[in-house]
Amino acid sequence: MKNLLVAQSGGPTSAINASLYGVVMEANENPNIGKVYGAVHGVFGLIHDNLIGIYDVESLKTTPSAYLGSVRYHLSDDFNDIDYRDILETVKKHDIGYMAFIGGNDSMDTVDRLSRFFKSINYPCNVIGVPKTIDNDLVGTDHTPGYGSSIKYIATTFQELKLDTNAYQSGRATIVEVMGRDAGWLTAGSKLACLNGLGPDWMYLPESAFNVDKFLEDVKAIYERQRKVLIAVSEGVRDVEGRYIANLLSVDGNLDAFGHTQLGGVSGVLGSLIKSRLGIPVRTIELNLMQRCAGHLTSKTDLDEAEMCGRFASKMVQNNNGKFVSMVRNDQKTYSIRCELVNVNEVANKVKSLPINWIINGNDISDDFIEYALPLIQGEITPAYSNGLPVYKVLYK
């Protein structure tokens, strides 16, 4: 009876440990799977034989970040590379016949390579990919675990920022920077706060070319009407030539030439522009790492789906190699999803953008998005509390 190895890689999320929980729970219940090993720091742990047993899973489902540790490491194209020799050694030593990698599009590249490697040497080890990323930019799946919790956090925070910034009489523009280098899924999530009347005035996404003058006109128009402006902007917004707005160079306080220096975020650049060109007081806010690790505010739907993907992977990896767990939305009135398998090479290294026709006038989001995203943030799973603080499961402190 072969053992199963599970690993996590790419950026942490609030749901990646729920998928780990699902993989482990299902494997433990399966009489055909032996032990469950976790690779510490993903493929790196596999290469360096740094594995741990996973027995106790209490609090794991509600713990954010990657319990096993993450990694950004690319395996070589060449199966003669020494990494593959080391991996095979670890696999043989621990009699591993199944591998589940929970990760994003980079990680699916690892799944693709490992599955082809084992096949090329006829070694009986199946590798499967489990989706994970707050960015929601994986192809081949309706959405990704982690995304729902992130936009629940983002939309909630926009509600709260709206209340806070509206408390004063004095006029001000507030620019909130949301993650998303290539896709605007997270920034679009702020639109959900509009359902409760507390959303941003405008949203700017990487999918739509960013025009500085148009942006300043947008801000000015809102400011003149209501003296308060709340803007959501993706870190990755670009101009029509594809240059990141975050890299606009400061020249004597005016930002109008492009340079090659990272100035510390697009919100700072846009804030400086509003101050110098419009003379409007500005506050800039980066949601930063909090938008991907706020384990105290997760979507029940998201965590349950993350677990479901993990369980499905544990089941299917016994008879499938080089596959990816896809979430498919059932065609019913009430929202539900099912898991299916797709070939991982159809997913690896690709980016799914937000449909361009869901962006209105370059600064707003359509109801199509709301219909798509609203089910993903439903329900809450509150972690246990100790000392007045959430209890999280920790491998390393």
Next chain:
Amino acid sequence: MKNLLVAQSGGPTSAINASLYGVVMEANENPNIGKVYGAVHGVFGLIHDNLIGIYDVESLKTTPSAYLGSVRYHLSDDFNDIDYRDILETVKKHDIGYMAFIGGNDSMDTVDRLSRFFKSINYPCNVIGVPKTIDNDLVGTDHTPGYGSSIKYIATTFQELKLDTNAYQSGRATIVEVMGRDAGWLTAGSKLACLNGLGPDWMYLPESAFNVDKFLEDVKAIYERQRKVLIAVSEGVRDVEGRYIANLLSVDGNLDAFGHTQLGGVSGVLGSLIKSRLGIPVRTIELNLMQRCAGHLTSKTDLDEAEMCGRFASKMVQNNNGKFVSMVRNDQKTYSIRCELVNVNEVANKVKSLPINWIINGNDISDDFIEYALPLIQGEITPAYSNGLPVYKVLYK
């Protein structure tokens, strides 16, 4: 039968509406108090006769920010100032005999002046102050409503940031900037995360002179030992001569001269220093407005105490003028507080620093603080959810 006016001022918090709720509920239950009016934007609403009736209080207790709108406005020393004439007009028009101002030390100055004004003209209107501020820097009270929820959010967020930044193998210093221009109470709150093994490595507070070289040595030592550094720093840290570290001027990427330009926060300044002097990768994070408006993660103890202060004010304002609601910690094994009255002029315009002997070696916090602060973050009050997001009560959208 006289009516009661309630107002809010100063920076928003997650608990100021719980005090408003308390004032209103108690006044409604009191047969000797007539209607309850809210002054929109504090004393400004009083001057300009912008009052509203407060009838429906559903969701008010768990709504962050200031429901009635806040203001930063100083009344004149001179009771002949036109503001006082306008205020008296509003008071007479609506037959107001009682006023409760929920606010910080600036707002207590308003309470002091108004109470002396009414006394000076022998007009029967009593004014009372209800404590509020996340900064916890009010004298004359054990702590302030709003503080407990803020440090619950801060400590929780530190736990989550610790998990997130530990997920990767690569070394990095993470500098987290916490509010607190004059007092380190909020930054000290991050220490509570250490109880669950997930706190910052070091904390730097305004009460202790900040030495740049010592700071860099601290960071270097931790980095060499564990390759991950998590730092909490108050926005208001100063050097031994009292100059804000946030105002360190950038000279060719090195920060060693002092200028007069706000560079956008102390975390950015310290991040640049670590990069240029130590060559360690850095991420800087500002908890920004989120630390004072995260209504989705509040302390039950804090909100209940905030309500209690509001109720006490409604009761006591009938027979007291120029007073302030103080929270006194009962001398018992189990934590509890009671409300008492102190003279508001003993509170106004003063700042309570964290006791200097609670700061260890300039970069750590003693157990005395933990014993003091831990009771304040106990329990959770979750708001109602609609559309997957918290339901907040809104006067203006």
